[in-house]
Amino acid sequence: MFDFGYLSYMKYIVITIDGPAGAGKTTVSRMLADRLSYKYIDTGALYRGIAFEAKSAGLAYDDDAGLETLCSALNMKFVRNENGTRLLSGQSDITDNIRTPEITMFTSAVSARPVVRKYLLDVQRNMGREKGVVFEGRDMGTVVFPDADVKFFLDASVRTRALRRYKELAHETGQTYKKVEEDLNQRDKNDSTRTMAPLKPAEDAVIINSTEHSAEEVVEFMLSHI
Numbered sequence: 001m002f003d004f005g006y007l008s009y010m011k012y013i014v015i016t017i018d019g020p021a022g023a024g025k026t027t028v029s030r031m032l033a034d035r036l037s038y039k040y041i042d043t044g045a046l047y048r049g050i051a052f053e054a055k056s057a058g059l060a061y062d063d064d065a066g067l068e069t070l071c072s073a074l075n076m077k078f079v080r081n082e083n084g085t086r087l088l089s090g091q092s093d094i095t096d097n098i099r100t101p102e103i104t105m106f107t108s109a110v111s112a113r114p115v116v117r118k119y120l121l122d123v124q125r126n127m128g129r130e131k132g133v134v135f136e137g138r139d140m141g142t143v144v145f146p147d148a149d150v151k152f153f154l155d156a157s158v159r160t161r162a163l164r165r166y167k168e169l170a171h172e173t174g175q176t177y178k179k180v181e182e183d184l185n186q187r188d189k190n191d192s193t194r195t196m197a198p199l200k201p202a203e204d205a206v207i208i209n210s211t212e213h214s215a216e217e218v219v220e221f222m223l224s225h226i
């Protein structure tokens with residue numbers, strides 16, 4: 001372990017971590033934010049929140065007018081309480097509703113709509129004003145914070161990523177490994193081939209392949225880079 005005491009003298013910065021589903025972004029981002037005493041923002045949860053609200057309102061993924069009206073009336077925020085970080089939409093805690101396989105696939109479709117991305121662009125940039133934040137997502141380093149001080153792109157083999165998701169989800173959803181891998185491949189394809197803000201590493205991102213590394217090793221590497 002390195003001694004990172006000197007980081008307390010460092011200026012507060014914006015750190016972005018992008019990458020495909022199951023690459024370990026959430027675990028690593030949380031750990032990195034903890035080590036630096038930074039805030040951590042899971043932007044996928046914001047896209048999931050919109051998808052959940054759209055589904056609840058009976059909207060189709062491509063109903064741009066409906067999505068625009070929905071977004072303009074939304075008030076989502078993260079709060080920390082004894083149950084960890086929770087996502088509120090208005091007064092409702094929707095944290096436990098946004099990770100079902102159905103919402104996951106719907107999110108990938110809804111997040112490709114320019115009206116949705118435009119709405120969240122401002123929301124995310126406002127969250128980054130304070131600095132001292134680790135942002136996790138797909139386009140953090142390319143579109144939302146192109147001037148971020150430090151950018152990482154976290155990847156891993158399809159098998160490793162699908163296995164991680166399978167272990168996380170199987171007991172709750174009963175999905176087979178094959179179905180988890182199919183969904184993951186479909187989502188990778190949607191997220192990286194959409195016209196607006198597709199998933200790709202920023203030119204100045206440090207690319208990390210976590211296939212053979214634990215979350216702790218990845219975080220140590222990130223800290224040494226920072």
Ligand code: DC
Pocket residue numbers: 021043044045047048107108111112136137138139140187191
């Ligand atoms: O990180 P996640 O699996 O919770 O993200 C869910 C979906 O949201 C993902 O399939 C693509 C979309 N997303 C996005 O388009 N841009 C982001 N910055 C974060 C997520």
